[in-house]
Amino acid sequence: MDVSRGNFSSSGIIYEVPPIDLPRGFNVDNAARIRKDTGMITVAVGRINDPAQADEILSSDKADMVVIGRAQLADPEFCNKAQAGKAEGIVRCVGCNQGCYDGFVSTEIPFITCLRNPALGREIEYKLTTTEYPKKVLVAGGGIAGLEAAIILKRRGHHPIVCEASDALGGQFALAGEAPRKEEMKTAALAMGEQAIREGVDVKLGTPVTASLIAELQPDEVIIAVGSTPMELKVPGSHLPLVTNSHDVLAGKLTISGKVVVVGGGLVGLEVAEYLHDQASEITVVEMMDQVAKDLGQLRSICVMENLYASGVKTLTDAKCVEIKDNAVVIESKGQLQEYPCDSVVVAIGAKSRNFENINAFCREHHIPCHVIGDAVQARRALNAVAEANEIARAI
Template identity: 30%
Template sequence: MAKDALVQELVDGFDDWPAQPRPEEPASAGSCGGAARMTSELYPYDALFSPIRVNRLTLKNRIVMAPMGNIDMCEETGRPNQKMLDYFFARAKGGCGLITTGLVPVSHGIDATVTEPGGLTYFPRIDRSRTVMAGWRDLAQGVHAFGSRIFVQLTAGLGRVGNPQCLLTLKRFPASASVLPNYYMPSVPCMRLSDRRLGRIVRALGQAAADASAMGLDGVYLHGHEGYLLEQMANPAFNHRRLGRYADWRRFGLDAVREIRRRVGPDLPIMYRIDLSLALEETYGEEVLDGTYLGRMRGGRSVEQTLGYMEELVAAGVDLFDVDLGCYDNWWMPHPPASMPAGCFVPVAEAVKRRFARDGVKSNAGLPVPVVAVGKLGYPDVAERALREGACDMVMLGRPLLADPEWPNKAYAGRVDQIRPCIGCQEGCVNEFVEGGHPQCAVNPRCSFEHAMPEVPPSAASSRRVAVVGAGPAGMACALVAVRRGHEVTLMDAADELGGKLLCAGAARMKFDVENYRSYLAGQVRAAEREGGLAVELGHRAGAGELAAGGFDAIVCATGAADAVPPIPGVDGLLASGRARQASELMRDPAALAGAQSVVVVGGGVVGCECAQWLSVERGVERVCVVEALPHMMEGACTANRGHLLHVLARRGVRLLNMARVEEVRLEDAATPGGAVALRVSRNHDGHVPDPYVSWTPVLPKNVVNPLEPRIGDDWREEGLRCDLLVLACGGRADDGLFFELQKAHAAPELRNLGDAFAPGRVLEAVRAAYRLGCAL
């Protein structure tokens, strides 16, 4: 099996880094390849905020906004709407030097996955007709008003990673470079595109580039990575053609660049997004490759072939590259989740820089070709260090700029502690549009709502006394907005620390992003307390009578969720004896493991699987097993985050039992200290029960039916498990008792129930609701 040493080292490091010896954290200038903090040790950031020339265009700084797909941020005709415009204007105002749009297909009518019935689309379009042009012109002019530049990202199409529902809605198969399985539904084949149709796409790319230039956009950005159609044509893993012009896997990309250059002339910058390697053979072992469709994608482009291809692309007209690893079939790589280290792809950019320097690569404008580093670089010290050390020429920020559009301005001014950190959950920026929405952000409620929500919440008509009970993310966010509007707010919590569930959610080393966010919120609360208007009362559980007597005009209950205890016979006794623990408690108190070398986790949701990863990787527990009643582990979680966790658990030998129910638990010999915990488990052994370790194909949203999916039968059998410690990760129930007590007592003129106290969910729902409520009090 062909493997590249650099790629293999990186891939293994992405999985194992939390187990490696820790440098002093926060390390000097942040950390590359591990956890990172929002430090400012390298301020002033003179490398980040130095100009750079690309072709004839000078960019004011080295910060590039990544293409955060603008799905459903346009009218159904594809014309950019006000939502999309104000979303980009906010990032331009925030100081970003170069903005790139999300992908814009030019293959409507050829690639059926990009077009909806009736000729509508959820993608922005630049190819439809003059009716869409004004939106792009308005976008360019608005971005330029803030001194930023903007490139349009063009894609040849989606191909095998497109929505296979076109087979049902349009009666057309997805298309690709060759006959390949669809990513979402591998049982659906993608048909081979003819050379004639591919030629039409090449011409469409040239026309779209010419239109973009005419509309005042500053450059063109080709989407050539991650296994989209351009990458499918430009990689022998996907391009299995034997005859015709495009049997040469380099030809399609080179034709596209030459056609764009022919249409726009020599001066318009062309940027190309590429993966140094798909890393499929470095990710998956022989057993997986031999036993799945992935085996048909062996022999992908090697690192050496990619570097040679990039030099050919430069000769054809490319001025700028950004480079990463991976594709949809190991989706966590091009979309690094919370579980991956900071600065994960800096070595990839550095490898390209070294090659270009060795070969003296220059663009057609006679300039060195800048290389943009990507991958969890939202920590100013980490980004600055990568530039100072010459590993890259620019840094690309996607999710950090969604979390805080003012990231560049704050970094430039040295206000790093005021940057709102991304938590790496990808629930708003990626999973939201997979589920049918548009990109948003879990920690920034205004993201994609800039057109509707003011940057500064309006002052309240009159100041009111407000109590917020619960200092988790919802409570802190709501209190901060209410204070900024002029209310007198008291924030209360029974715990001695600010953070609520974030305290346990950020306890694992791999969840450093969450701990950064908790620290940020706590810092904002303490700053508001110092400035006046916000009083913080910790370590005291406020009761309904006390609150009713407090004379508050409004009381917000943000009391969170209580950990659920499943109705399993024997579990209460184990909890009382300490032989069973809630995952949220255990991760904050690892001493409770007490040398346990065998742990069973009941509940295979996100918390359960993250706990299993923490136990296996960070705590060194030898035998870990996860028991989940549903067909899939982590149903509903973002595919990238879910996939990486499953991949790590498989590599660590964690046993995953899906469609399994714990029927009873007991101590085998209650009179013997240290006796094993025994579990009686019912498990479905039907042949159609999904393989719980599959990380290369996603779980479809529940409203999307795969008509070819086999029905799961019933073949339930009992088996026994033994462990030293039982861990419960069975979700939570709304801790809403206080709210209903207050309601019954008429404790205040206005009562609100917020966050997990209303309905247990994610940070995304809690913070978004908190902002809206804070603006309405």
């Protein structure tokens, strides 16, 4: 008996293709209970993405067998690596649903794919070939796009050098893991950095890429993966002390309390609202569009909205922040202005590409092939960034 649950006609659909919001192994206790009461040979499923987790389910006599689906889409060598005692090398599914559900269901892409495994379903086409002409490739940025490019380049026989301006690898994917229920994303981003180092990629932290650095390293080609930075809210009062941005909040750079207004009701704004739930006395999310969570996939949207409701977070739609005062924001809605008292304002209206013209200009001047990938092109989903990185690394 395969013990699962969910349906396609209600919010119960989240249990069909469970997103990161649901606990790992969320069906296992149900399987154990049914197995005990019926005596039937029982299979446990549902967000099982680690060999140790699977072993624990079996060794504790909760099920006779575990079935692992998406975790083997993310890494088709999952079982081989586990059997060989190399579990640290497994590329783990993080339940993002970006490639295996969201894009496919919305018809944005004609087939399922995977954020963690762009080769899914196209293994022959994506088969790595060893280069006949090894090159030194400078990768500017140590987020998941830069790391994906570096790992693929290294496996093909090139000599990638990853230069990351901050003191840690993982980029915004790791930062996203600070949001509630998304710890696995941070773990995956950090593990990707560790994997790159294990495979021999030259990594330099605290090293922003400048013209002088390029001149010193003399790379044959350059990949720009510097990511994006939060967009500023351009209204009167936007530079007052009570105003901050979503990235600084999630990075834990400051403590926020009292009444909080979050400007922006997309994915990041809603996650910031959840993140601040235990710190703030009252949270209001202001979104200028007709609904919040428009940039979330269907299943994650259900989970996030349920948690916002349970947390008492208020949302205002068709509402625009037109001014920020010392202790309030001014909101325009349906032609009417209203002030909302607050102690802090968190801006989460999106992100824009970081400026990399200095790198571009030097490469043009010295005829060094230069490739731009990920959020450095345009702020988008991690799925797009990793796919672009993989494509460029296979082409060089």
